Amino acid sequence: MAVIGSGAEHEPRAEEVGRLLAEAGCTVVTGGLGEVMAAAARGAKQAGGTTIGILPGERRQDANPWIDHAVVTGIGHARNLAVVASGDAVVAVGGSWGTLAEIGFARRLGRPVVVLEPGWELPGEELLRAATPARAVELALTAAASRAGSDGSGRSAHRPL
Numbered sequence: 001m002a003v004i005g006s007g008a009e010h011e012p013r014a015e016e017v018g019r020l021l022a023e024a025g026c027t028v029v030t031g032g033l034g035e036v037m038a039a040a041a042r043g044a045k046q047a048g049g050t051t052i053g054i055l056p057g058e059r060r061q062d063a064n065p066w067i068d069h070a071v072v073t074g075i076g077h078a079r080n081l082a083v084v085a086s087g088d089a090v091v092a093v094g095g096s097w098g099t100l101a102e103i104g105f106a107r108r109l110g111r112p113v114v115v116l117e118p119g120w121e122l123p124g125e126e127l128l129r130a131a132t133p134a135r136a137v138e139l140a141l142t143a144a145a146s147r148a149g150s151d152g153s154g155r156s157a158h159r160p161l
Helices: 008-023 036-046 076-085 097-108 133-151
Strands: 002-006 028-030 051-055 069-072 090-094 113-116 127-130
Touching: 002 008, 002 036, 002 076, 002 097, 008 028, 008 036, 008 090, 008 133, 028 036, 036 051, 036 090, 051 076, 076 097, 090 097, 090 133, 097 113, 113 133, 127 133
Parallel strands: 002 028, 002 090, 028 051, 051 069, 090 113, 113 127
Antiparallel strands: none
C-alpha cells in the first residue's frame, strides 16, 4: 500500500496508518523522505513491517531511517507516479501540491485512493474518505482486494503493496 502526504501535524495519524497496514501484512511504500512519509514508515517498522521508499534524488542515504528498500530515481517530483503505481491502494494523509499530483496519478492508474480527513476536496472524483486511520486502512484493504479480484491479477494471494 502506498501512503502519501506531507505536514508535520499529520505525522501521528500517518504513523498509525503505517502500523495498521504492516499489522495487516502490507508492505508500505512512500516517497521515502520526511514528515508523513517518515511517520508511515516508522509505524510500519514498529509493527515489524517492510518499507519501500521511492526517492526523488540519486542518494540512498537521503531516505528516512525507517526505509528498508530505497529506490533512487533521480527524477525529482516525477517519482510521485512510481510511488502510487507501486501500491494496490493509496492512503493520503495531509499533503500539498505533490500529494494532489499523486492523487491524480493514482486515479488515472485506477488505484483506489482513501483520503484521511481532513483532506483534499475534489468534487466528482472517486475518492474514499475516512475519519480515522483505522477506517482509512480498512477502506484501502477492501478496495485493493476488490481491485485485485476484478482485474484478474491474483494479487490478493500475495503480500499487498
